Amino acid sequence: MNKRFAPLGLSFLLLLLLLAGAAQASISPFLLTKLKDSVVLIDVTLTLPDNKEGGARGSGFLISADGQIVTNAHVVSLKSENDDGTEVTATARDIKIIFHPGTPQSKTYTAQVLRENPDLDLALLKVDLPTPSFLEFADSDAAEETTTIYVCGHPLGLDEFSIRSGSITAHRTWENHKYLEHDAMAESGNSGGPVVDGDGRVLGIHSLTLGKSNLMKFAIPSNVVSDWLKTPESQDPQPVKPGAELKDLLDAAKLHYAEKDGGFFDLAYDNDITVHVHHYKDFLRVYVPLGEIEGDTDAEKGTNAKLALRFNYTDPVGRMSIWSHDGKLDLYWEAQVPFSVASGDYLRVLADAAASQAKRWGQVVAGEKPGDPDNLYPGGNEDAQLADLKAKLEASGIKFEAKDKFFKLAYDNDIIVFVSLIKGMAWTHTWVGGMPGGSNAGKGQKALELLQRNWDDEFGRLSLDSDGDVIWESQVPCNLFTPTYLAILANACADQAASYKKVYGDIPLNGG
Numbered sequence: 001m002n003k004r005f006a007p008l009g010l011s012f013l014l015l016l017l018l019l020a021g022a023a024q025a026s027i028s029p030f031l032l033t034k035l036k037d038s039v040v041l042i043d044v045t046l047t048l049p050d051n052k053e054g055g056a057r058g059s060g061f062l063i064s065a066d067g068q069i070v071t072n073a074h075v076v077s078l079k080s081e082n083d084d085g086t087e088v089t090a091t092a093r094d095i096k097i098i099f100h101p102g103t104p105q106s107k108t109y110t111a112q113v114l115r116e117n118p119d120l121d122l123a124l125l126k127v128d129l130p131t132p133s134f135l136e137f138a139d140s141d142a143a144e145e146t147t148t149i150y151v152c153g154h155p156l157g158l159d160e161f162s163i164r165s166g167s168i169t170a171h172r173t174w175e176n177h178k179y180l181e182h183d184a185m186a187e188s189g190n191s192g193g194p195v196v197d198g199d200g201r202v203l204g205i206h207s208l209t210l211g212k213s214n215l216m217k218f219a220i221p222s223n224v225v226s227d228w229l230k231t232p233e234s235q236d237p238q239p240v241k242p243g244a245e246l247k248d249l250l251d252a253a254k255l256h257y258a259e260k261d262g263g264f265f266d267l268a269y270d271n272d273i274t275v276h277v278h279h280y281k282d283f284l285r286v287y288v289p290l291g292e293i294e295g296d297t298d299a300e301k302g303t304n305a306k307l308a309l310r311f312n313y314t315d316p317v318g319r320m321s322i323w324s325h326d327g328k329l330d331l332y333w334e335a336q337v338p339f340s341v342a343s344g345d346y347l348r349v350l351a352d353a354a355a356s357q358a359k360r361w362g363q364v365v366a367g368e369k370p371g372d373p374d375n376l377y378p379g380g381n382e383d384a385q386l387a388d389l390k391a392k393l394e395a396s397g398i399k400f401e402a403k404d405k406f407f408k409l410a411y412d413n414d415i416i417v418f419v420s421l422i423k424g425m426a427w428t429h430t431w432v433g434g435m436p437g438g439s440n441a442g443k444g445q446k447a448l449e450l451l452q453r454n455w456d457d458e459f460g461r462l463s464l465d466s467d468g469d470v471i472w473e474s475q476v477p478c479n480l481f482t483p484t485y486l487a488i489l490a491n492a493c494a495d496q497a498a499s500y501k502k503v504y505g506d507i508p509l510n511g512g
Contacts, residue, residue, distance in 0.1 A: 026148075026198060027150065027163070027198075031199075031200045032163070034133055034135075034200055035135075035150075035152050035161075035163065035194075035196070035200060036100065036161050037099075037100075037133035038061050038062045038131075038133050038134050038135045038194075039059060039060070039061045039152045039153060039161060039193060039194065040059070040060050040061065040062070040069060040097050040098060040099055041057065041058075041059065041097075041098040041101045041154045041157075041159065042057065042058045042059065042060050042069075042071055042075055042076065042095065042096070042097060042098075042111075042125075042192065043055070043057050043095075043096040043098060043108075044056050044057070044058075044075065044076055044093060044094070044095050044096075045093065045094045045096075046078065046080065046090035046092070046093050047090055047091050047092040047093070048080075048088055048090050048091070049088065049089075049091065054080055054088075054090065056075060056080075056157075057154065057157030057189055058071060058072065058075030058076075058153075058154075058157070058189060058190075058191045058192045058193075059071065059075075059152070059153030059154050059189065059190055059191060059192045059193030059206075060075070060097070060125065060192045060193070061134075061135050061152070061192075061193065061194045061202070062131045062133065062134035062135065063134055063135060063136075063137075063229075064131070064134055065130060065131055065132055065134060066126075066130065066131065067126050067127040067128060067129055067130070067131045068114070068124060068125070068126050069097065069111065069124070069125040069126065069127065070122065070123070070124060070125075070192070070205065070225060070229075071122075071123050071125060071191075071192030071205070072121050072122065072123065072191045072192040072205065072207050072220075073116050073117060073118045073120070073121045073122055073123045074118075074121055074191065075123065075191055075192045076093070076095055076113060076116070076123050076125070077116075077118065078090045078093055081280075081281070087262045087263055094110070095110065095111045095112075095113065095125065096108050096109070096110060096111070097109050097110075097111045097125070097127050098159075100161075101154070101159035101160075101161075102158075102159030102160045102161075106159075109127040109128070109129060110127070111125040111126060111127050112125065112126055113125055114126050114233075115233050115236055116236065117228060117236045117237065118237065119237050120177070120220070120224065120228055121207055121220065122205070122220065122224075122225060122228055124229070135194055135196070135200065135201070135202050136201055136202065137201065137202045137222040137223075137225065137226050138196075138197055138199075138201035138202060138203050138222055139222070139223065140180060140203050140204055140221035140222040140223045140224075141221070141223055143168055143180065143197070143203050144168070145167075145168055145169060145170060145171075146167050146168065147167060147168045147197065147203075148165065148166075148167055148197070148198055149165070149166055149167060149168055149182055149184060149195050149196065149197060149203060150163050150164065150165050150166075150184070150195070150196050150197075150198075151163070151164045151165075151166065151182070151184040151185070151186050151190060151193060151194075151195050151206055151217075151219075152193050152194050152195075152196060153186075153189065153190040153191075153192070153193025153194075153206065154189050154190070154193070155185075155186065155187040155188075155189045155190050156187050156188065156189045157188070157189040158189065162190075164184045164185040164186065165184060166182050166183045166184025166185070167182065167183060167184075168180055168181070168182050168203075169181045169182055169183050170397055170487075171221075172218065172484050172487075173482075173484055174208075174218065174338075174340070174484050174485075174488070175282055175338060175339070175340040176340050177220075177224075178220075178221055178224055179204075179207070179208070179218035179219060179220065179221065180195065180203060180204045180218070180219045180220075180221050181216060181217065181218055181219075182195060182204075182217050182218075182219060183217065184217065186206050186209060186217050187209070188209075190206045191206060191207060191208075192205060192206070192207075193205070193206050194206075195219045202222050202225075203219070203221070203222050204219030204220055204221050204222055204225075205219055205220045205222075205225060206218075206219045207219060207220050210458065210459075210488060210491070210492060210495075216488060216491050216492075216495075243259065243262075243263030243264070243265065243278070243279065245279065245339070246263065246265065246277065246278065246279050246284070247259070247265070249284070249342060249343070249344050249347050250265060250277065250344075250347065251344075252343070252344025252345075252347075253344040253345065253347045253348040253351070254344075254348070255267055255347070255348060255351055256268070257277070262278075263278050263279055264276060264277070264278045265277045265278065267351055267355075269355040271355060271359050273288060273354075273355045273358045273359060274288070275287075275288055275351050275354040275355055275358075276288070276289075277347070277351065279339060280336065282338060282339055282340075283336040283337060283338055283339060283458070284336060284337050284338075284339050284342040284347065284350075285334060285335070285336040286318075286334065286335050286336070286347070286350040286351055286353075286354050287332050287333065287334035287335070287354065288332065288333045288334075288354050288355070288357075288358040289330065289331075289332055290330075290331040290332060290333060290358065290361060291330065291331065292328055292329055292330055292331065293305060293308075293322060293329050293330075293331045293448070293451075294331075294365055298441075298444070298445065299441055299444060301329070301444070301448060302440075302441060302443070302444015302445050302447055302448060303444055304365065305322075305444055305447035305448045305450075305451055306435075306443060306444055306447045306464065307364055307365070308320035308331065308361075308447070308451055309447050309450060309451065309462065309463055309464035309470075310463070310464045311360075311361060311364060312454075312461050312462070312463035312464070313463040313464060313465050313466070313471070313473075314372060314373065315357060315373070315463075316353070316373060316376045316377050316422070316423075316425055316475050317335050317349065317350060317353050317376060317425075317475060318333055318334055318335035318350070318353060318354065318357060319333070319334060319335070319454050319457075319460075319461035319463075320332070320333055320361070320451060320454070320461075321334055321451055321452070321454035321455040321457075321461070322448065322451040322452045322454070322455055323452075323455050324452050324455075329448065329452075331451070332455070333354060333357050333358050333361060334354075335350045335353065335354065336458075337350070337476070337480070338485065341480045341482065341485060343480075346477065346480065349376065349378075349477075352376075353373070353376050356373060356375075356376070357373065360373065374423070377422065377423035377424055377425060378423070378424035378425070378477050378478075378479075379423055379424045380424040380478065382405075382421055385421055385424065385426075385478045386405065386421060388478060388481075389407065389419060389421070389426060389478065389481070389486075390402060390407065392481055392482070392483045392486050393407055393419065393483075393486060395483035396483040396484065396486050396487040396490075397483075397487065398486075398487055398490060400419075405420060405421070406418055406419065406420035406421075407419040407420070409490055409494075411494040413494060413498045415430055415493075415494040415497045415498055416430060417429070417430050417490050417493045417494050417497075418430060419486070419490065421478070422475065424477060424478055425475040425476065425477060425478065426475070426476050426477070426478050426481050426486070427473060427474075427475050428460070428473065428474045428475075428476075428486075428489045428490055428493050429471055429472060429473035429474070429493065430471065430472055430473075430493050430494070430497050431465075431469055431470070431471050431509055431511075432462075432470050432471065432472055432496075432497045432500045432501060433469065433470055433500070433501065433504065433505075433506060433507035433508070433509065434468065434469055434470070434507040434508055434509055434510050435447075435464060435468050435469065435470055435507070436470075436504040436505070436507055446504070447464075450462045450470065453500075457496065458492065459474055459488070459489055459492040460472055460473055460474035460489070460492060460493065460496065461473060461474070462496075462500070465511065466511075467509070467510045467511030468510045468511075469509045469510050469511050470500070472493055472496045472497050472500065473493075474489050474492070474493070476489070
C-alpha cells in the first residue's frame with residue numbers, strides 16, 4: 001500500500017520506470033503479456049470523519065474469468081492511522097480497479113469487496129466484467145529456498161507495471177502466520193501483488209517489508225490464500241473493537257488502567273507519571289510523552305539530545321526518541337515489541353520501566369546521577385541462555401560464528417552484527433560509527449536527527465556508548481526470542497547500520 005504522494009522529479013521517475021521494466025530474459029513475451037493483463041492497480045479513496053479524504057494505492061491480481069481479484073486486506077481497509085498512532089475509521093470508501101494503467105489501453109472499473117480477513121491480511125474483490133486472463137496458484141509448500149520468483153505490481157503506487165526477479169530465501173513464521181521470505185525488490189504499492197514462479201503461477205502475495213532498505217520481504221503463501229478461499233465468508237473474523245486484545249493483556253498484567261478512545265489505555269503511577277499503551281500497527285507500544293526536548297537554544301537542545309542518546313545505552317527495554325511535527329521536537333520514552341510475542345508479564349515489565357525511566361530522565365536533565373536500572377533486567381543462567389541463543393540462531397538459518405560469550409553474524413553489506421547477553425537480555429547490536437557532526441554544536445544537531453530516526457525504527461534504537469560511538473541495538477528478554485524474531489532483529493540491525501552509513505558516512509570509531 002502507498003499513501004498518496006507529491007509529484008516525483010522527472011529524473012527520479014525515469015529511474016523508477018527503468019527499474020520497473022527490468023526483468024530476466026527467461027520470462028517469455030507470452031507470459032509477460034499475461035501478467036500485464038492479470039495484475040491490476042487498486043486505487044482506494046476513503047471518506048474520513050469530518051469529511052476529510054484519505055486513500056491509498058496498492059496492487060492485486062485476477063484469479064478467475066468472472067472478475068475476482070485478490071489483494072491484501074490492508075490495501076482496501078477502512079481503518080488507517082494518524083502519525084501519532086491514533087486509529088481512524090472511514091465512513092465510506094470507493095475502490096477503483098485500473099487495468100493497464102499508464103498505457104493507451106488503460107481502463108478503470110469500480111470494485112466491490114466480497115470478503116475481508118484482516119487477520120490473514122487478505123481481501124477478495126470483484127469487478128463486473130469478463131476477465132479471460134487470470135493467474136493460477138502453485139503449491140507454495142513445495143517451493144524450495146533459492147527458487148526463482150518474480151514480484152509483480154505497482155511499486156510506490158506508480159501507474160507503470162513492474163516486475164522484479166529474486167528468489168525465495170526462507171519459509172518463515174511471523175506474528176503467528178506463515179510467510180515466504182524473498183529478496184526481490186519490493187516497495188509500498190507492491191502490497192497485494194503476486195509473487196510468481198517462472199511459469200507465471202502464483203506462489204504468494206507480497207504483503208510486508210521490514211527495515212528502511214526493504215531488507216526483508218514477506219509474501220503470504222499461495223496455499224494460505226487457496227485454503228482461505230475455500231472457507232465460507234462466515235468464518236472471516238468480525239471487526240474487533242480497538243484495544244480489545246490489549247485489554248486482555250492489561251488484565252493479565254494486573255495493571256489498573258483507564259480506557260481511552262481509539263484503543264489507548266492510560267496507566268497512572270504513584271510518581272505522577274502516566275504511561276500510555278496501545279496496539280500500534282503490529283506492535284505493542286508503551287510510551288511516556290516528555291514534552292518538547294529541553295533547551296532554550298539549539299545548542300542546549302543538542303546537548304540534551306546527546307544526553308538522551310547516552311541514556312539509551314543504559315536502558316534495557318526502551319529508548320528515547322523524537323517525534324518531529326508542526327515545527328516541534330517532542331521527546332518520548334517508548335518501548336515496542338511485536339504483538340505476537342507480547343505477554344501480560346512482559347507488558348508489566350515495560351509499563352513499570354516506562355514510569356521508572358521517565359523519572360530517571362527527569363533526574364538526568366536536572367543534573368543528577370540516577371542509579372543504573374538493574375532491577376529491570378530479568379537475569380538467569382547465562383550458560384543455559386547462551387545455549388538457547390545458539391539453538392535459535394541455528395533454527396533461524398542465519399550463518400554465524402560462535403565466539404566466547406557472543407555470536408558474530410556477517411552480512412553482505414560488510415556489516416558485522418553481534419548477538420550476546422546482558423543480564424538475561426538478548427542483545428543484538430552493531431557499532432555504526434563515531435558520532436557525526438564534527439564540533440560539539442554539530443554533534444548536538446546530529447543527535448537530534450538520530451533521535452528522530454529512533455521514532456521511525458520498528459525494532460531498535462540508536463544509542464551513544466561511553467566512548468562516544470553510535471550503536472544500533474535491541475534488547476529482548478531471552479525467553480521471548482523465537483528463531484524468526486531473532487532473524488528479523490539481526491537483519492534489521494544490518495539494514496539500519498547500512499542506512500546510517502549511507503547518510504552519515506563511515507566515521508571511525510573512538511573506542512576499540
